[in-house]
Amino acid sequence: MTPEQILAGILLAMAISAVGTWQVQDWRYGKRLADIGEAQAIAITNAGSVARVEEQRRQATVNEEARNAREQNKTAALDAGIADVAGDRLHLEANNLAASACPGDRGAAQRGASATRAAMVLSDLLQRADKKAEELAAAYDRARIAGLSL
Numbered sequence: 548m549t550p551e552q553i554l555a556g557i558l559l560a561m562a563i564s565a566v567g568t569w570q571v572q573d574w575r576y577g578k579r580l581a582d583i584g585e586a587q588a589i590a591i592t593n594a595g596s597v598a599r600v601e602e603q604r605r606q607a608t609v610n611e612e613a614r615n616a617r618e619q620n621k622t623a624a625l626d627a628g629i630a631d632v633a634g635d636r637l638h639l640e641a642n643n644l645a646a647s648a649c650p651g652d653r654g655a656a657q658r659g660a661s662a663t664r665a666a667m668v669l670s671d672l673l674q675r676a677d678k679k680a681e682e683l684a685a686a687y688d689r690a691r692i693a694g695l696s697l
Contacts, residue, residue, distance in 0.1 A: 616696035623688040641670040
């Protein structure tokens with residue numbers, strides 16, 4: 548064999564070895580890449596499931612808070628209705644008291660008329676103050692319930 552043939556044989560063996568090595572590396576890295584791709588797909592699926600569960604938990608919490616706020620609003624409205632009835636009864640009694648100012652002699656009647664007017668003014672003032680307090684209490688209840696439900 549001539550030195551050129553020996554050199555050509557060595558080069559051919561090196562080329563075959565390099566191609567074989569390249570093919571083995573390709574198979575090995577191809578397997579690694581496939582494993583990484585599969586792991587990523589599983590991780591994405593798991594992350595989506597975890598996010599869905601968290602979203603459902605948060606939505607359930609929001610729904611519960613809204614239900615509690617509706618119940619509190621109903622209770623506040625019922626309490627306001629009861630307070631309205633009590634206030635109306637108080638106003639009626641104040642008006643009756645103002646209307647029945649001391650009957651008796653003429654001097655007492657004149658004093659009674661003044662007292663009646665004063666009592667009527669006070670009764671009206673009480674009625675207005677009570678109405679304003681009722682409006683403020685209702686607004687406060689709504690604001691408090693809305694604040695607690697945030």
